[in-house]
Amino acid sequence: MTSRLTIPDNTQAPPAERDGNVGHLERVLRNGQFAVTAELAPPDSADPQDVHARAQLFAGHVDAMNATDGSGANCHMSSVAMCALLAREGHETVMQISCRDRNRIAIQGDVLGAAALGIRNLLCLTGDGVQVGDHPEAKPVFDLDSLSLLEIVTGLRDKHAFASGRSLTSAPQVFLGAAANPFAPPFAFRPHRLAKKIAAGAQFIQTQYCFDLPRFQDFMHRARDLGLVEKCFILPGVGPLASARTAEWMRRYVPGVHIPDHVIERLKGAKNQKAEGRDLCIEMIQQLREIEGVSGVHIMAHRQEASVPEIIQRAGILGERGACPPPSKPFTFPYDDNGVSPNPL
Numbered sequence: 001m002t003s004r005l006t007i008p009d010n011t012q013a014p015p016a017e018r019d020g021n022v023g024h025l026e027r028v029l030r031n032g033q034f035a036v037t038a039e040l041a042p043p044d045s046a047d048p049q050d051v052h053a054r055a056q057l058f059a060g061h062v063d064a065m066n067a068t069d070g071s072g073a074n075c076h077m078s079s080v081a082m083c084a085l086l087a088r089e090g091h092e093t094v095m096q097i098s099c100r101d102r103n104r105i106a107i108q109g110d111v112l113g114a115a116a117l118g119i120r121n122l123l124c125l126t127g128d129g130v131q132v133g134d135h136p137e138a139k140p141v142f143d144l145d146s147l148s149l150l151e152i153v154t155g156l157r158d159k160h161a162f163a164s165g166r167s168l169t170s171a172p173q174v175f176l177g178a179a180a181n182p183f184a185p186p187f188a189f190r191p192h193r194l195a196k197k198i199a200a201g202a203q204f205i206q207t208q209y210c211f212d213l214p215r216f217q218d219f220m221h222r223a224r225d226l227g228l229v230e231k232c233f234i235l236p237g238v239g240p241l242a243s244a245r246t247a248e249w250m251r252r253y254v255p256g257v258h259i260p261d262h263v264i265e266r267l268k269g270a271k272n273q274k275a276e277g278r279d280l281c282i283e284m285i286q287q288l289r290e291i292e293g294v295s296g297v298h299i300m301a302h303r304q305e306a307s308v309p310e311i312i313q314r315a316g317i318l319g320e321r322g323a324c325p326p327p328s329k330p331f332t333f334p335y336d337d338n339g340v341s342p343n344p345l
Contacts (some may be wrong), residue, residue, distance in 0.1 A: 010203040019175040021122030025064040042076035069096040073133025082191030087118040098127030103143035115172030154201030178202035182219035183258035191222040204233040229293030240299040241277035
């Protein structure tokens with residue numbers, strides 16, 4: 001299966017004309033440094049201050065913040081809006097794009113608009129089905145899946161053309177990511193699925209939560225055998241568990257999450273389960289860092305975002321480079337009392 005694919009080396013330096021448009025995350029990964037990204041939960045709000053308040057928890061501690069796009073098929077502020085608000089304040093963001101809600105016309109327009117707003121990183125996702133979210137009566141689109149989305153955005157960037165073949169006057173200079181789940185059966189198929197995403201244009205990969213180290217090690221072993229770890233940057237997903245009860249709920253109701261029994265038993269036996277969850281996360285990060293082909297970690301700390309700086313510091317994953325520089329431009333509320341924007345986009 002994989003031998004029929006042409007697997008490009010997506011870790012190579014960008015063309016000279018892109019050098020001035022390379023974002024912080026891409027630069028960190030290409031320099032061989034251990035990258036740290038974190039998931040930024042979108043607010044159920046139209047207030048930009050809610051976005052900035054959440055981002056301040058991560059500022060100076062991560063290389064990029066992922067803004068989710070209707071994660072779990074639940075409605076929140078849009079990913080493109082969050083990223084636009086944060087990009088103009090100097091934050092590095094990863095805009096997630098789900099194929100569930102928009103067709104290829106809308107998605108291509110969003111990619112061009114995102115690039116124009118200074119958003120450099122995109123994560124291409126198929127998306128969860130509407131039946132698992134808070135609007136099960138919604139009509140799913142799924143005009144594309146993650147593979148065809150990667151191919152289309154790669155065409156926008158590298159061929160300077162829409163999927164229709166019509167030319168662009170200016171191409172979006174974006175760093176393309178995709179998701180992987182090493183913990184979903186059939187396990188032997190997962191590295192081959194990864195190969196297809198790299199062939200379609202994925203330059204970095206963020207995985208589902210990793211709570212099962214042996215299974216992830218097996219996935220990486222198979223990926224190395226296929227020559228994939230040299231072709232893209234792989235960031236396994238990690239996160240602190242608040243309690244054994246939370247862990248049991250996640251593995252039962254969150255699609256694609258696998259949590260072994262021994263993890264839940266360890267939490268049950270702890271006097272402070274939340275602290276034990278943080279310790280487990282830190283241990284997992286340190287173990288993942290030692291695996292050949294792992295380029296960083298993606299931290300998902302749902303409702304525990306305030307613990308992310310502590311986890312990063314205690315794990316020691318930033319190394320000698322220290323904390324990532326926070327934005328130099330302070331946040332200014334986008335409108336004054338007269339409705340005039342002092343910071344027009």
